[in-house]
Amino acid sequence: MLTASGITAGYHPRRPVITDVDLTVESGATVGLAGPSGSGKSTLARVLSLLHKPFAGSVSIDGTVVGGFRYRAPRQYRTKIGVLFQQPRLSVDPRMTLRQVIAEPSRANGKPDRVDELSGLVALTPDLLARRAHEVSDGQLQRACLARALALRPAYLVCDEMTTMLDASTTAALVAVIRDYQSETGAGVLAISHDTVLLERWADRVEQMRTERMPTG
Numbered sequence: 001m002l003t004a005s006g007i008t009a010g011y012h013p014r015r016p017v018i019t020d021v022d023l024t025v026e027s028g029a030t031v032g033l034a035g036p037s038g039s040g041k042s043t044l045a046r047v048l049s050l051l052h053k054p055f056a057g058s059v060s061i062d063g064t065v066v067g068g069f070r071y072r073a074p075r076q077y078r079t080k081i082g083v084l085f086q087q088p089r090l091s092v093d094p095r096m097t098l099r100q101v102i103a104e105p106s107r108a109n110g111k112p113d114r115v116d117e118l119s120g121l122v123a124l125t126p127d128l129l130a131r132r133a134h135e136v137s138d139g140q141l142q143r144a145c146l147a148r149a150l151a152l153r154p155a156y157l158v159c160d161e162m163t164t165m166l167d168a169s170t171t172a173a174l175v176a177v178i179r180d181y182q183s184e185t186g187a188g189v190l191a192i193s194h195d196t197v198l199l200e201r202w203a204d205r206v207e208q209m210r211t212e213r214m215p216t217g
């Protein structure tokens with residue numbers, strides 16, 4: 001289980017974006033997270049991915065409270081969680097080829113890269129693997145980001161508006177890849193989306209992010 005307990009988090013200690021939020025993603029389950037824009041879904045996703053330190057509360061993985069966030073997150077926990085963001089371009093060095101993007105987590109962790117296997121999974125051809133991030137479409141780049149997210153065989157996958165920039169057929173293809181990965185490995189998935197139709201189809205249950213304060217702007 002990937003669990004957030006009593007999370008209060010945000011970008012200014014006096015104005016937290018989320019207050020005392022609990023959320024659990026069970027192994028093998030797909031949990032949807034819906035809620036209005038600005039309600040803090042991405043903030044919670046970043047806390048659960050150990051990328052953002054909360055003001056209060058804890059994240060635990062399979063029963064153990066994780067001791068640190070960001071660069072202080074222990075590697076054995078960080079690598080258990082794969083993350084996909086809405087805008088693949090913001091999470092990729094544009095000078096890297098897609099092959100380098102997919103190989104990066106394995107290289108950084110001293111593991112053999114599985115680029116051929118992973119690229120087959122997300123249907124990226126050798127021709128596309130040789131292109132740089134700025135030379136491919138958003139959909140092709142998001143396919144590479146999904147392959148990268150699966151590279152270390154994470155026990156949990158956090159998908160934050162992963163499909164917002166994509167057309168319907170790429171969305172369906174990526175969701176299918178995640179479903180297959182899940183049935184093979186028993187991974188738990190957190191799926192955040194504005195698209196309630198997609199969430200109803202994709203998730204086993206859908207949680208609502210409650211709003212503490214109205215979004216400004």
Ligand SMILES: Nc1ncnc2c1ncn2[C@@H]1O[C@H](COP(=O)(O)OP(=O)(O)OP(=O)(O)O)[C@@H](O)[C@H]1O
Pocket residue numbers: 011017035036037038039040041042043044215216
């Ligand atoms: N890096 C940041 N610095 C300061 N404020 C931020 C930052 N990121 C998000 N916020 C603010 O935190 C609030 C919650 O944002 P967040 O992205 O978590 O919500 P969300 O529910 O994911 O919204 P959306 O559905 O629009 O993505 C918003 O008011 C946003 O402006």
